[in-house]
Amino acid sequence: MNSFSISQLSQFSGVKPHTIRIWEQRYNALQPQRSEGNTRFYDSSQLRRLLNIVSLTKTGMKVSKLCKMSDEELYGLQKEYINEALEESDFEYFVSQMISAGMNYDENNFEKIFSHCFIRFGLFKTYREIIYPMVNRVGLLWTTNTIPPSQEHYITNLLRQKLFTSIDSLTTEADNQGAWMLFLPEDEFHEMGLLFANYLIRSMGKKVIYLGPNVPLSSVERALEDTGAENLLLFMVHKDLPEHIEQFIAELGKIGRDKKIFVAANKELAADFSKEKAINWLYSIEDLEKQFNNEKIEIS
Numbered sequence: 001m002n003s004f005s006i007s008q009l010s011q012f013s014g015v016k017p018h019t020i021r022i023w024e025q026r027y028n029a030l031q032p033q034r035s036e037g038n039t040r041f042y043d044s045s046q047l048r049r050l051l052n053i054v055s056l057t058k059t060g061m062k063v064s065k066l067c068k069m070s071d072e073e074l075y076g077l078q079k080e081y082i083n084e085a086l087e088e089s090d091f092e093y094f095v096s097q098m099i100s101a102g103m104n105y106d107e108n109n110f111e112k113i114f115s116h117c118f119i120r121f122g123l124f125k126t127y128r129e130i131i132y133p134m135v136n137r138v139g140l141l142w143t144t145n146t147i148p149p150s151q152e153h154y155i156t157n158l159l160r161q162k163l164f165t166s167i168d169s170l171t172t173e174a175d176n177q178g179a180w181m182l183f184l185p186e187d188e189f190h191e192m193g194l195l196f197a198n199y200l201i202r203s204m205g206k207k208v209i210y211l212g213p214n215v216p217l218s219s220v221e222r223a224l225e226d227t228g229a230e231n232l233l234l235f236m237v238h239k240d241l242p243e244h245i246e247q248f249i250a251e252l253g254k255i256g257r258d259k260k261i262f263v264a265a266n267k268e269l270a271a272d273f274s275k276e277k278a279i280n281w282l283y284s285i286e287d288l289e290k291q292f293n294n295e296k297i298e299i300s
Contacts, residue, residue: 180231
């Protein structure tokens with residue numbers, strides 16, 4: 001796939017379609033092509049160009065000046081500015097640049113940006129302010145099919161490598177009491193959130209039994225019997241029919257009837273199924289952190 005609509009460019013860049021059109025008309029920022037049916041579309045080089053322009057605006061440069069530059073000039077500026085200290089609030093710069101590096105299969109630049117963020121902000125803030133917004137933007141948390149599968153897999157696996165490395169670097173001894181079991185339900189494969197939860201819980205000195213993605217409940221039940229884990233955490237990201245979700249939650253409640261069950265999901269889903277008292281709903285990284293501070297989470 002090398003064809004993107006203006007709405008897809010907007011999703012990747014965070015710039016509204018109306019603004020993109022203005023940049024085209026005023027500054028000749030992009031050069032859309034036309035299909036046989038006369039529909040405007042953009043290729044991957046145009047997407048990368050837009051991402052470079054957007055990220056460089058965070059350095060204080062004017063859009064009008066950036067739009068007139070060649071791709072080579074924009075890329076040269078990126079190399080300069082990535083080594084300069086930006087304001088801590090300029091997370092958008094790093095979001096755009098990591099997307100651009102991933103779309104261009106540029107592992108060296110991806111590694112450089114990630115390492116810069118990790119050293120400067122730490123993994124928690126890097127995940128919350130950069131990785132999480134990035135995976136949302138490129139559709140890694142949703143089955144939207146708006147990014148070429150090859151690029152989606154490439155970016156996902158780069159992030160997985162970084163998170164696994166961070167997890168392996170933890171040297172604290174796990175406390176067997178209050179162990180956590182982490183998994184994703186069947187047909188659920190987007191494990192960025194689950195991997196970060198793995199890191200966070202381990203960093204709290206807790207034992208984690210990580211089952212990974214696409215795990216049937218029968219396997220979860222057996223693992224609970226074998227390990228005696230007291231806490232069960234899963235993420236529900238994949239869209240499904242309400243009746244299927246209701247059935248899954250009911251079965252989950254039976255399997256973990258004597259466990260503390262945590263489900264990370266959006267608030268809309270939680271509100272629909274909040275009658276299941278066995279479930280503790282999580283809506284953010286901060287909500288998971290609160291569990292270790294004995295803070296109650298309310299559905300708002």
